[in-house]
Amino acid sequence: MTVLDIRDTAINLKHPDRLYINGVWQLPANPSSIDIVDATTEETFYRVAETGPEDMDAAIAAARNAFDNSPWPFLEPAERAEYLRKMAAGLRARTQEAGTFWTRQAGVIFGMSVGALSRVPALFEYYADLAANYPWATQDTPEFSAFGAVVNEPVGVVGAIVPWNTPLSLAAYKVAPALLAGCTMVLKAPPEAPGELYILAEVAEEIGLPPGVLNVVNGYRGVSEQLVADPRIDKIAFTGSSAVGRQIGATCGARLARYTLELGGKSAAVILDDYDLATAAAAIAAQETSLNGQVCMSLTRVIVTKSRHDEFAEALGSVFGAVRVGDPFDPQTQLGPLALARQQERVLGYINTAQNEGATLVTGGNRPAHLDRGFFVEPTVFSNVDNRSTIAQEEIFGPVLSVIPAENEEHAIALANDTPYGLNSAVFTNDVDRAYQVARRLRSGTVGHNGFKTDTRMGYGGFKQSGVGREGGLQGLLPYLESKTVLLDGAPAQFR
Structure with missing residues (x-):
């Protein structure tokens, strides 16, 4: 079989x-x-x-x-x-x-x-x-x-x-x-x-x-x-x-x-200036295919300094947009459908709201054209996202990523914490000491280094809401x- x-x-x-x-x-x-x-x-x-x-x-x-x-x-x-x-x-x-x-x-x-x-x-x-x-x-x-x-x-x-x-x-x-x-x-x-x-x-x-x-x-x-x-x-x-x-x-x-x-969560990935953008983009895109984005701990807010924002958004859009969407039983598929019709409509509604609020659509944003049934949504990336906007503050529960520009590292940490949620987060840097220092300042129940990480035997849960x-x-x-x-x-x- x-x-x-x-x-x-x-x-x-x-x-x-x-x-x-x-x-x-x-x-x-x-x-x-x-x-x-x-x-x-x-x-x-x-x-x-x-x-x-x-x-x-x-x-x-x-x-x-x-x-x-x-x-x-x-x-x-x-x-x-x-x-x-x-x-x-x-x-x-x-x-x-x-x-x-x-x-x-x-x-x-x-x-x-x-x-x-x-x-x-x-x-x-x-x-x-x-x-x-x-x-x-x-x-x-x-x-x-x-x-x-x-x-x-x-x-x-x-x-x-x-x-x-x-x-x-x-x-x-x-x-x-x-x-x-x-x-x-x-x-x-x-x-x-x-x-x-x-x-x-x-x-x-x-x-x-x-x-x-x-x-x-x-x-x-x-x-x-x-x-x-x-x-x-x-x-x-x-x-x-x-x-x-x-x-x-x-x-x-x-x-x-x-x-x-x-x-719920609206977890942030903070990319510091010493880290390779292509490597970060690949790690974040791969994580977001897990459960097709239907994960409360997903790193859906990606915060990067303004000087590197456009380059990173392009890299993330390229790798996430190339994810193969299709039948979840097909070994070649990387992203399956959402669980429910109402969830598909919810995610598409958030995508429409993001565009109306001024975010820049980098890739995706629709139902896949080649799939005429199933609750599918294309892998989607937005750039120039305002951290106070709807898609940056509310949990979407689908394959939608937001790239948020920051002035500097201090501002990036402030943006990461500027959310009613505090479930998960990550810091991308080659310096483990710097990673630990930033991790201690992030208000979330789990902080990973250079990717989505969790160890449930150490316990997991959230701050705030x-x-x-x-x-x-x-x-x-x-x-x-x-x-x-x-x-x-x-x-x-x-x-x-």
């Missing part, structure tokens, strides 16, 4: 007409389905049951009961870690299948899909390994008691909400640490792209994860709001837009629920724990 034939393989979900609640596949209370559309063909390629209010209520009740009345929160971390290892093995066996869903739903290049999803099992194994060395209980010397300890316990029932651009990977950064901590969960899949999370639910069933520990549903904004507002949910873990994140923060704040928010809290690594475990101080008249057996 060739890579191009993979699109025609059968959908292997066992129960797409059901929802995974309390360890079994349940029919929705009110039969209704969601059509999932192939981003390249614009055709429906499978359907799933739609979660309604009664179904969400059942999922929340199952998670609450599993936390309050089952042994799960009181198992030794090493016991929960064994479930994570089994989940890793189950997901590893279905990597290509999950990648097929991701490519068809979001337009991601198939090779990139499989490569990225092959790293998800290692994330579950990473958190499983933490079970052995994380300080779950630490003895201390209290002032007024004979014995004292600080113990770390699960925060409770978690509601996790993930978007359509990278659903399985983003879910894994929530599910793995939450389960290790002893939490139970309701995972709300995006209605546009639930396939990979149905696979996750099937793996949970196959490994015998106790009923109610992980519940997987889907649905639109109404059931998401229901999940966020429900007092039985102790913590919300959300990845998505900053606008929705603000609403979630307000709702959780009103009832003092815990929350972590991984939100790019989020609250961190995911990945040890930092990603902490939001799923509450610390408790225990003061006793003597040392218990565990500490003797």
Whole structure:
């Protein structure tokens, strides 16, 4: 079978007409389905049951009961870690299948899909390994008691909400640490792209994860709001837009629920005057093909001094404009379609706004002429972009790059920070000491040197409107724990 034939393989979900609640596949209370559309063909390629209010209520009740009345929160971390290892093995066996869903739903290049999803099992194994060395209980010397300890316990029932651009990977950064901590969960899949999370639910069933520990549903904004507002949910873990994140923060704040928010970005690449422009252009263009620009951490604002602006814009336009756009299953394709018709219209709308506001179109700006179907947008570069303009301040979520002129290095740093976001950034220079000095001044959760870089095992998240809290690594475990101080008249057996 060739890579191009993979699109025609059968959908292997066992129960797409059901929802995974309390360890079994349940029919929705009110039969209704969601059509999932192939981003390249614009055709429906499978359907799933739609979660309604009664179904969400059942999922929340199952998670609450599993936390309050089952042994799960009181198992030794090493016991929960064994479930994570089994989940890793189950997901590893279905990597290509999950990648097929991701490519068809979001337009991601198939090779990139499989490569990225092959790293998800290692994330579950990473958190499983933490079970052995994380300080779950630490003895201390209290002032007024004979014995004292600080113990770390699960925060409770978690509601996790993930978007359509990278659903399985983003879910894994929530599910793995939450389960290790002893939490139970309701995972709300995006209605546009639930396939990979149905696979996750099937793996949970196959490994015998106790009923109610992980519940997987889907649905639109109404059931998401229901999940966020429900007092039985102790913590919300959300990845998505900053606008929705603000609403979630307000709702959780009103009832003092815990929350972590991984939100949008408008990340800057600052090119210092000692760095080769052609090399920078190639690196930035290559990064922007990842997920077809549908990445919150994309380096979409490129800041370069005025004296080198025109040369860089020409170099970036040349290399990005030459990117091959087409079927994401074709090994020759470098940029696939956007995930949704509404996303294509959104990106094209931003391109039109940029031209109306006076930016110079260097390359792209339209639907590709050779593709008569699919949610494609040409790789697009604008130069002479005002940092206060719409395309420089708002997240576009598509293959659109803005080149912004700066007076000097100080001005470039100021421009990079002049945004409501602070998720990611990069500094291009041959001087590592200079790179570190600039990195410390950039207000973003991650700073890369000479390209888009991230290391999720070190944790990631944003400043300002790019989020609250961190995911990945040890930092990603902490939001799923509450610390408790225990003061006793003597040392218990565990500490003797």
